[in-house]
Amino acid sequence: MNLDELNEMAEGVRAADTGIAHEVRVCMAASCQSSGAGPVLDGLREAAPSTGCRVKGVGCMGLCSAGPLVAVAPMDGGEPVLYRDVKAEDAQAIACSIGTAPVERLRLPNDLPFFSRQQKIVLENSGVIDPNSFKGYIAVGGYSAMVQALTEMTPAEVLAEVTTSGLRGRGGGGYPTGLKWSTVAKMPAEQKFVICNADEGDPGAFMDRAILESDPHRVIEGMAIAAYAVGATRGYVYVRAEYPLAVERLKTAIRKAKRSGFLGAHICDTQFSFEVEVRLGAGAFVCGEETALMASIEGLRGQPRPRPPYPAEAGLWGHPTLINNVETFANIAPILLRGGEWFAGIGTERSKGTKVFALAGTIRNTGLIEVPMGTRLRDIIEVIGGGIPDGRAFKAVQTGGPSGGCLPAAHLDIPVDYDSLRELGTIMGSGGMIVMDETSSMVDVARYFMEFCMTESCGKCIPCRAGTQQMHDILKTIAKGRGTRADLALLEELCEVVQATSLCGLGQTAPNPVLSTLRHFRVEYEDKLAATSA
């Protein structure tokens, strides 16, 4: 199959829709489903006019706090009408409104900054296509990047495009993706693997889940392109078992892609073959760490091992292995279609493209957003997020989960990119963003994340295993107002040792929430001490 034939196929799918004037899209991602999107979809299916209209379940539309969300979109490309907090009883009213005046009482204004200030690349199909439909993905130009790569580009050209784009890994580390790919590509080996890391264990993060639930084919397409570029023939998607919907949709997508010849042996009648399997993680945060993840796939205890050697050199069963995050792979198809230069034009000098964030905490609009790198933190929180509810004041924003840190109001005007965040003692991480108001205690926040690291430590190395427990004990004592100056000094010393000597990223970054709150909110610690130790 070449590009023309694929376009023809897409044209065919779209042509079958000519009778349809409106599409009713009901968000069927996990969050909306849990607030009752299922009955809404059923209700709309029943109530909608039988001709000229199609009702379908789609992926995440982003504004999870207002779910269940429904969009009525004219097929001529006009602005969709968005509805919030839809209940099954509202189905009739919405169905009757199609083509006439919208139901004002449920309506979300289209010019809401939450939507208008975003820029969607990774999430462009999210909330638009039916994630369970292979044809739906083809209709919006799906798999054309893969077919283009396989039929018109050499692996080296694909690598060059990804390198030019400046894409950096979205799994937390921010390692340049092009460099990682070319390292694996240069390894001389018979067998290589590609792994998609969908373990997403950070508390508060659900970007990868939403991508898999909303647009699974795009991740598979990214993996296939990567496999072609580095010379791999087998791939694994490692998803945590707590994401049953994502797993189901991913498996459906793999099955359908395979049946249509877009995965498996001789993809699209080319010489390239690529098999993908899904592996489930059993809920250990540390299994998101690449070497532990690979041990887990191999059937061993999910425990990290020292690096080097990096997976690119000796990964799965000792073979060179490319491992990237879900969002990283989701960026690949648009980069090939629109070019690395286009992608590099978005974002900042050293952080290119967009980033998906999961907005959570005490903020009006919680949900999933995608903004260009370099967007000011203030714009994300005050404009897109709608600020803090109930007239309370902003206190801090936590990024990077248990490996990250908290930023105070004084730094709200920084651009969100890898380097600015790192300079201030936090990290981009995978995209969790938790907003806290004046009522939160920073010592409690640090204690919470330390407890998380302590219980998630795999126990292999001493500094992390015993150090996180000691640090947690000290934080607990300080939070209760019983800490002394000596406790605080020991806490700081343990932070340094655990950070410097731990074996894997979990231990190396576990002190970050403490260090960053000590840096920006030290008074809070001191105030708690003052009560007992004068």
Added chain:
Amino acid sequence: MPLPAPQPQVRVVTLKIDGQDVSAREDETIIEVARENRVPIPSLCYLEGLSVWGACRLCVVEIAGTDRLLAACSTRVTEGMQVITNSERLQRYRRTIVELLFAERNHVCSVCVSNGHCELQTLAQRCGVDHVKVPYRHARYEVDSSHDLFRLDHNRCVLCTRCVRVCDEIEGAHTWDVMGRGTDCRVITDLARPWGDSGSCTSCGKCVQVCPTGALVRHGTSVGEMTKDLKFLPYLSRRRHGQ
């Protein structure tokens, strides 16, 4: 741990360890070269003849050109590498790590059968740990005395996994494993059954000999009587790996 397969034609490189020029085969690790040249690097989980584990973090060293500390047991030498094994900072970190170990479980040396022949004690002395400033945890741990010949005392275990590795890699029985997460980790025999009921244990005693502390000991030893003998290991390891 899967290090990349040794290349058929290894080159010899030169590097500096603590300012001393040394030569090494490219496929050797820093700890091997350092010990060959009588530069002492403390370690606990590392044992010549067993696979590299990289967990005790006592052997971390500074390498010029990177801010990260790297474990000497799992890092290969390279041409021109400059290694520092004993800076003030490294000494401080090692002291804290040893303290964390002492505080984690219950090490009461005065009543321990390994007193005087214990690698953890020796380490503490060599690292200058004369007191422990992190609070002792005083958690309760079990003792498994069900085996005819040996006893397992979790109070003294440092989770170095030498027993797991020697049993799997040298004896070939794989009686031992680790279960749990974080500080709940413990070594187990078979599927967490009493050691005495183990169907896979051959009672060879290799685990007891490689255990650095008083966690695995022979029955019938009293305070300070348990000595261990590691001489069998390099020999058996070479035989195992066909050298």
